[in-house]
Amino acid sequence: MKAVTIPAFGEADVLRVDEVKVPEPGPGQVSIDVAYAGANFAEVLYRRGVVDVPLPFVPGIEVSGHVRAVGPEVEGLRPGQPVAALTIVDSGGYAEVAVTSADLVAPLDGLDLGLDVAAAVPSNSTTAFLVLDRVARIEPGETVLVHAAAGGVGSQLGQAARLLGAGRVVGTVGGPAKIETARGFGYDDVVLRDELPDRVAGLTGGRGFDIVVDMVGGPARRASLDALAPMGRMIVMGNASGADDVGVSANELWFANKTVSGFNLAAFSAAFPADAGRALHRAVTAAASGDLRVRVESLPLERAAEAHRRIESGATTGKLVLAVRG
Numbered sequence: 001m002k003a004v005t006i007p008a009f010g011e012a013d014v015l016r017v018d019e020v021k022v023p024e025p026g027p028g029q030v031s032i033d034v035a036y037a038g039a040n041f042a043e044v045l046y047r048r049g050v051v052d053v054p055l056p057f058v059p060g061i062e063v064s065g066h067v068r069a070v071g072p073e074v075e076g077l078r079p080g081q082p083v084a085a086l087t088i089v090d091s092g093g094y095a096e097v098a099v100t101s102a103d104l105v106a107p108l109d110g111l112d113l114g115l116d117v118a119a120a121v122p123s124n125s126t127t128a129f130l131v132l133d134r135v136a137r138i139e140p141g142e143t144v145l146v147h148a149a150a151g152g153v154g155s156q157l158g159q160a161a162r163l164l165g166a167g168r169v170v171g172t173v174g175g176p177a178k179i180e181t182a183r184g185f186g187y188d189d190v191v192l193r194d195e196l197p198d199r200v201a202g203l204t205g206g207r208g209f210d211i212v213v214d215m216v217g218g219p220a221r222r223a224s225l226d227a228l229a230p231m232g233r234m235i236v237m238g239n240a241s242g243a244d245d246v247g248v249s250a251n252e253l254w255f256a257n258k259t260v261s262g263f264n265l266a267a268f269s270a271a272f273p274a275d276a277g278r279a280l281h282r283a284v285t286a287a288a289s290g291d292l293r294v295r296v297e298s299l300p301l302e303r304a305a306e307a308h309r310r311i312e313s314g315a316t317t318g319k320l321v322l323a324v325r326g
């Protein structure tokens with residue numbers, strides 16, 4: 001079958017289309033004829049070698065398509081069924097056939113969801129629900145701040161916060177061109193990230209935010225911690241800026257009643273596949289009903305390197321997906 005591989009770590013042009021062996025599902029797994037594969041910041045990190053994986057490596061943490069074959073001990077899934085799936089534990093989504101745990105597969109039967117959009121839901125929308133519900137334990141009426149609010153996961157976090165009963169939901173963006181895009185995803189207010197420290201008091205009546213979700217890192221990490229209300233929770237879930245790690249003082253958390261938590265969907269899905277699967281079902285259902293708006297742009301699989309370059313430029317809004325058989 002055809003797959004995009006990482007033969008060596010490096011810039012986007014290392015990606016190439018290869019012929020590789022069709023993977024077969026083992027016990028508890030299914031294989032999927034891939035229609036679309038989501039293109040994510042995570043795959044850029046694999047390609048750069050930030051995550052040490054055996055080479056050559058087929059990246060791809062999420063797909064949509066049709067069940068191709070069902071391994072032993074799998075119930076409730078059948079060949080031909082349309083599905084969205086997380087392939088995040090072992091990757092392999094940038095390919096004509098991908099294999100994953102049956103727990104991480106959501107059937108799409110009867111749902112009004114195109115396969116292009118369905119490929120964009122498993123990572124970012126599932127993460128949005130898990131981060132806010134399971135990690136931040138959001139309460140009705142709480143205020144939420146989300147960085148990179150026009151991006152793939154940022155566009156989902158604001159909407160998920162609203163669905164989970166948040167009060168004011170505020171986004172930050174890196175530049176003015178993204179302000180209107182982020183507003184279009186339902187944020188009450190959108191501010192330039194550099195201006196956040198001066199805006200927190202005005203946006204929250206001097207209290208700070210109950211929840212701050214930071215996937216940008218660097219100066220945003222420090223500003224996020226400073227922006228927390230008493231009993232506020234900062235969720236660390238990425239470092240898109242590529243900045244050095246930012247230290248957090250335990251004493252500061254102690255004296256100010258602040259909490260810092262981390263979330264990583266790959267590690268969560270490996271440790272708690274049934275929970276990740278439930279969150280995936282919730283995300284897929286919300287996207288199909290229109291409660292979650294997911295904006296996608298599709299490129300052919302062969303243009304995976306271009307998708308990576310665009311993600312790395314920081315200029316994308318919404319989500320890119322790669323058309324495989326779609």
Ligand SMILES: NC(=O)c1ccc[n+]([C@@H]2O[C@H](COP(=O)([O-])OP(=O)(O)OC[C@H]3O[C@@H](n4cnc5c(N)ncnc54)[C@H](OP(=O)(O)O)[C@@H]3O)[C@@H](O)[C@H]2O)c1
Nearest residue numbers: 041148151152153173174215238239240241263264265314
């Ligand atoms: N922990 C998890 O399980 C999990 C799940 C999903 C995503 N993530 C992480 O969340 C982050 C965003 O992922 P995504 O899929 O939403 O990607 P994305 O749509 O490409 O969003 C990334 C955004 O980060 C901002 N950014 C700031 N500095 C940047 C830089 N130097 N280069 C590129 N972008 C920069 C940009 O927004 P502005 O222009 O607004 O600054 C950019 O649009 C990534 O770090 C990813 O690893 C983590």
